[in-house]
Amino acid sequence: xxxxxxxxxxxxxxxxxxxxxxxxxxxxxxxxxxxxxxxxxxxxxxxxxxxxxxxxxxxxxxxxxxxxxxxxxxxxxxxxxxxxxxxxxxxxxxxxxxxxxxxxxxxxxxxxxxxxxxxxxxxxxxxxxxxxxxxxxxxxxxxxxxxxxxxxxxxxxxxxxxxxxxxxxxxxxxxxxxxxxxxxxxxxxxxxxxxxxxxxxxxxxxxxxxxxxxxxxxxxxxxxxxxxxxxxxxxxxxxxxxxxxxxxxxxxxxxxxxxxxxxxxxxxxxxxxxxxxxxxxxxxxxxxxxxxxxxxxxxxxxxxxxxxxxxxxxxxxxxxxxxxxxxxxxxxxxxxxxxxxxxxxxxxxxxxxxxxxxxxxxxxxxxxxxxxxxxxxxxxxxxxxxxxxxxxxxxxxxxxxxxxxxxxxxxxxxxxxxxxxxxxxxxxxxxxxxxxxxxxxxxxxxxxxxxxxxxxxxxxxxxxxxxxxxxxxxxxxxxxxxxxxxxxxxxxxxxxxxxxxxxxxxxxxxxxxxxxxxxxxxxxxxxxxxxxxxxxxxxxxxxxxxxxxxxxxxxxxxxxxxxxxxxxxxxxxxxxxxxx
Numbered sequence: 246x247x248x249x250x251x252x253x254x255x256x257x258x259x260x261x262x263x264x265x266x267x268x269x270x271x272x273x274x275x276x277x278x279x280x281x282x283x284x285x286x287x288x289x290x291x292x293x294x295x296x297x298x299x300x301x302x303x304x305x306x307x308x309x310x311x312x313x314x315x316x317x318x319x320x321x322x323x324x325x326x327x328x329x330x331x332x333x334x335x336x337x338x339x340x341x342x343x344x345x346x347x348x349x350x351x352x353x354x355x356x357x358x359x360x361x362x363x364x365x366x367x368x369x370x371x372x373x374x375x376x377x378x379x380x381x382x383x384x385x386x387x388x389x390x391x392x393x394x395x396x397x398x399x400x401x402x403x404x405x406x407x408x409x410x411x412x413x414x415x416x417x418x419x420x421x422x423x424x425x426x427x428x429x430x431x432x433x434x435x436x437x438x439x440x441x442x443x444x445x446x447x448x449x450x451x452x453x454x455x456x457x458x459x460x461x462x463x464x465x466x467x468x469x470x471x472x473x474x475x476x477x478x479x480x481x482x483x484x485x486x487x488x489x490x491x492x493x494x495x496x497x498x499x500x501x502x503x504x505x506x507x508x509x510x511x512x513x514x515x516x517x518x519x520x521x522x523x524x525x526x527x528x529x530x531x532x533x534x535x536x537x538x539x540x541x542x543x544x545x546x547x548x549x550x551x552x553x554x555x556x557x558x559x560x561x562x563x564x565x566x567x568x569x570x571x572x573x574x575x576x577x578x579x580x581x582x583x584x585x586x587x588x589x590x591x592x593x594x595x596x597x598x599x600x601x602x603x604x605x606x607x608x609x610x611x612x613x614x615x616x617x618x619x620x621x622x623x624x625x626x627x628x629x630x631x632x633x634x635x636x637x638x639x640x641x642x643x644x645x646x647x648x649x650x651x652x653x654x655x656x657x658x659x660x661x662x663x664x665x666x667x668x669x670x671x672x673x674x675x676x677x678x679x680x681x682x683x684x685x686x687x688x689x690x691x692x693x694x695x696x697x698x699x700x701x702x703x704x705x706x707x708x709x710x711x712x713x714x715x716x717x718x719x720x721x722x723x724x725x726x727x728x729x730x731x732x733x734x735x736x737x738x739x740x741x742x743x744x745x746x747x748x749x750x751x752x753x754x755x756x757x758x759x760x761x762x763x764x765x766x767x768x769x770x771x772x773x774x775x776x777x778x779x780x781x782x783x784x785x786x787x788x789x790x791x792x793x794x795x796x797x798x799x800x801x802x803x804x805x806x807x808x809x810x811x812x813x814x815x816x817x818x819x820x821x822x823x824x825x
Contacts, residue, residue: 266326269297271309275316278323299350299370302327307334314338319345319363327351333358341365350391352377369395369412387423389414392433397421409434416441416463431455438463444489448475460484460570471566478556479532486558486568495521497559499569501550503576503608505643508780508793509551511573516544521561530556579607579637579645589630589654597628597652601635610640615650630654630682632663646779651680653712659683661729661736666745668721668778668814675721675745679729681712686732690714692743694726695735721745748776749814751807758825759802768800768825772807772818779812785823788815800825 269284272292276283284294289308297303303325305317309332316338328349330339338360341347345365351373355361359382367385369376371393378395383403389395394413401407401416406425413435420442427449428436435457444466450456460483467488476483496519504511515527520543527545528537531553538545552575558568583603589596601613601623612619615633625633635647649665662680679690689698699714719725722745727738757769772783772795782791787806802825807818 266300266302268304269294269301269325270304270306271317274310274312276318278317278319283317297323297325299324299348300326302351303329305330305332305337307332310335310337314360316340316360316362319347319365322346322348324348325350328353328355330355330359332356336360339363347385352395353380355380355382357382371395371412374413389434394435409436413437413457415439416443420444425449428456428458429453435459437461438484442466444468447472450475450477450481453477453480458482467566470564471568473530473558476556478530482554483556483568483570485570486556486566488564488566494519495561495563495565495567497567499557499571501555501557501571501573502641503552503574504550504641505639505780506576506578506607508643509549511550511552512546512548513550513555513557513571513573514544514546515557515559517559521565522563524562526560528558528560530558576608576639576641576643577606579611579639579643580605581635581637581645581647584635584648584650586650586652588652589628591654593629594654595627595629597626597630597654599625599628599633599635599650599652601637601647604637607637607639607643607645608641612638614638628652630662632665653680653682655683659685659731659733659736661727661738664727664738664740664743666743668745668748673721673814674718677716677719677725677727677743679714679716679727681729681731681736684712684729684731688712688714689730691728692716692719692725695728698730721748746776746778749778749781749809749811749816750774750776751809751816751818754807754818754820754823756823756825759800764801766799766801768802770797770800770805770807770823770825771795772809774809777809777811781809781811784808 270288271283272285272289273283279296281296282292284296285292286294288306313336319341341363343364346368348368350371361382364384366388368388370391372391373393376393376395377398378401379399381400381402384405385403386405387403387407389412390410391412394415396415397417397419400420402422406427407423409428410430411432411434415437416439418439418441422444425447426445429449429452431452431454433455437459438461440462442464446468458481462484464485465483471486471488498516498518500514502512513529523541524539526537526539529547533553536547550573552573555571556568557571560566581604585600585602587598599615604611612621613623614636615625619638630652632649632651634649636644638644660682662682665678666675668675677692681688687700689700691698724742724744726741727743729736751774753773755771759765759768770785774781780793782793783795784791785797785805785807788808804822804824806821807823809816
């Protein structure tokens with residue numbers, strides 16, 4: 246298989262050669278790279294060809310040597326376009342000391358039979374894409390400094406360092422094993438790791454200017470203790486990181502939840518799945534900060550996390566380190582856009598039905614409620630006439646209220662069934678809808694204690710039919726006395742006065758002044774409110790920044806302007822500014 250791969254690579258190499266490139270074949274057994282007597286223009290051909298340049302492909306094959314342990318020696322520098330070592334008949338040796346350099350302007354192929362005693366640097370400098378590397382037994386520092394790209398067709402293993410100064414290295418799901426992997430710098434470069442394992446002593450990505458780093462499904466494995474500072478977590482995102490030291494039986498799982506829309510209540514849970522050595526240090530890091538805790542517990546959940554890319558990790562008592570990259574997203578708000586209903590057939594029957602037809606946003610995995618317990622089905626059956634407030638929770642337990650559905654059955658005694666209020670314009674105005682059933686003749690409606698009446702078949706200030714009347718553009722801060730009447734008599738609503746729900750107001754503000762020395766920051770403001778619709782947000786800097794917590798801690802002495810907003814309105818504290 247490897248032989249077939251070599252021929253395929255050779256074809257690729259030839260297609261990646263400039264028009265003026267030449268082929269150079271090593272002949273004559275032992276010798277120094279720079280001796281023309283060992284170079285030929287064809288395999289096993291006559292000697293005397295020029296020593297290879299950066300434009301020439303070099304080949305070492307079964308015609309290059311005539312017995313085992315013969316060698317090619319690179320004393321100082323050797324140049325070539327593509328380097329091909331495919332000697333299988335003899336155990337031939339590539340030699341070179343630490344100060345030697347092999348400069349390859351293309352691809353590199355070393356078969357498994359090579360006796361590699363070359364300890365100098367191997368420097369790749371091609372400007373072409375899709376150069377190929379097959380080399381899994383190196384002693385050299387590997388340096389990438391061209392603008393081109395290199396694709397691994399085997400594991401890349403060296404006892405020395407790998408330095409990515411420029412260009413692209415694509416692992417193609419092959420593994421890397423080296424001393425230090427150094428990708429720090431400012432030239433354009435790219436490292437694409439696929440599903441590879443990268444096994445290292447040290448990792449250096451201090452400067453990530455002009456770097457494209459794609460961890461994908463890779464694992465970064467430190468041979469000893471993990472150096473977290475070298476990871477540059479705030480700028481690079483990893484998949485998994487671990488180390489080879491410590492307990493090999495130790496294993497852990499990592500999971501995150503997104504939380505609710507704009508709520509900063511995401512979570513990260515780290516759990517021990519195969520026991521290591523207690524205690525366990527649980528931690529997370531991101532561009533926005535970090536947190537850690539050391540426990541003997543086999544699981545820990547970090548809460549109230551904002552949307553970001555995170556790096557979660559656990560270290561056991563024997564310094565075994567495991568980690569994984571996680572992302573907490575900000576899901577869109579849950580939206581209930583369609584609710585269908587079927588009225589019960591009579592005023593006393595229980596065959597009504599409500600279906601929450603269309604829901605979007607949040608994290609799918611919805612459950613549904615119409616005023617009672619939540620259920621997985623979006624369909625509710627066996628319902629009597631009445632009001633049913635619709636609400637939905639998503640998979641992260643985020644809740645969104647929807648419309649109140651009124652079911653009415655036919656027949657029975659005239660009754661005032663319900664009164665529904667809804668704020669419609671930023672807390673200042675709203676609507677009042679009155680529902681009656683089984684009216685005899687003309688039904689009339691009043692919201693001022695009977696001083697004025699509206700018929701269900703007149704123009705009014707809203708359409709009315711079937712015993713329903715909707716008042717619009719009413720003062721949402723006022724209260725109303727509801728009555729209805731038909732040809733048989735008058736009914737006074739038993740829950741008068743009617744007030745609007747969801748009218749946001751700031752009821753009070755508590756202030757704790759700074760104590761201690763001048764310049765301390767231990768002041769506190771707590772905002773008390775009522776009537777919020779949806780999630781309320783709070784600000785003490787006149788709306789420049791907002792938070793969902795009504796308590797502001799660690800304040801310095803200053804003046805503050807308080808605002809609160811919800812789904813319907815924005816209100817300002819009448820006694821601004823507040824002084825701490």
